[in-house]
Amino acid sequence: MEFRIFYALLPLLIITGGTAFAQESLLSVETDDNNYDEGDTIVIFGNVNTVIGDTPVLIQIVNEGAIVEIAQITVGQDGTFTKIIIAEGGVWKKGGDYTIRAFYQEHIAESEFTFTPKSQMTETTTNFEVDAGSKGTFDVEYTIKGGTVKNIVVDSEIFALIVQIDAIDEGTITLDLPREFIGAEKQDGKDDTFIILIDGIEVAYQESVVGSDSRVITINFEQGDSDIEIIGTYVVPEFSTIAVMILIIGIMATIVMTRNKIQIKI
Incomplete structure (x- = not known):
């Protein structure tokens, strides 16, 4: 009896499975490349096997659950569709894997690509001229990845340099701190550790170079961080x-x- 039921259901399973695979092949979506940098042109194209009137294809580009782009694309009489998108502005800020989802009535197709923002492509190394009051100015050389430096100011009340940044992504900043203008020293004159606060929260840092004229430190930051306080024993x-x-x-x-x-x- 059980075998009869199995053989009776087998044609239905085959038909159902065949229908599922047919539905998947009714819609396809691709891109002209697998990797894009910020500012690149993304060409999205695909095919619909059965054109249903004036029904458009709905396209979503998704990164970590967030919709980055959405568009409706007209389907040609031959079932093809194409969309050009520029990968910049808006929420095109975070690097990683992106998914393109195409919807055509009940049919869904997906494709993936990798996106790299400018903040992850290049590092900026330059000098910032800091106002030192009656002492004039002094330069702080820095290298930043994942954002830009907006300003560096002296806070003499807490013996600190405050580095104001625009962190468009998680990244790092390396600063060459001149001993003449800021330092952290013990009573015996030996180097002490700096206190580093990012938006009021203490964080760790790495010190790569200790010279007679300067100390070089590297600080990691997260997207959206703004104020980095470097507190020593004098400024x-x-x-x-x-x-x-x-x-x-x-x-x-x-x-x-x-x-x-x-x-x-x-």
Whole structure:
């Protein structure tokens, strides 16, 4: 009895399976390349085996669940369709694998490609001129990948340089910090570690070069980060806050000692 049921259902399974495969082959979608850089032209093309009136093909380009592009494409009388998209602007910011999904009534087809934004293609290395107040200016050489540097300012109250960035993707920034203007030192004059805060949260950093004139550090950041605080024990040491406090304490101590001497003589 069980064998009879199996053989009775077998033709249905074959028909169902054949229909599924036929449906998959009714629609196809491809691109003219497998890898694109920001600014490239993406040519999307495909074919519909059975044209259904004026029904268009709906195209979605998806990255990690987010829709990057969406379009309707007119199908030609021969069943072909083509769409040209420029990979830039909008949400074309994140590198990785992208999926093209084509919809034609109940039929779905997919294709994949890899996208690389400009932030991942090149690194920017240049100098930034930092305002040092009455000391003029000084240069900080940096290399950034994944964003751009908007500004670098001195915060003398916390002995820090604040690097303001536009992080369009996760990346890194390497800074060559001149000892003359910023440093982190122990009481014995030996190097101490910097405190690095990104938008108020402490993060780790790597130090690659320790020279007599500068220290080179590298900091990783995430997409959307903005302020990187590099806190040391001094910044632009021209009567810094600590020096002023020490001077005031010294003056006050001298005054007190002088008064005591005068009282003793009287």
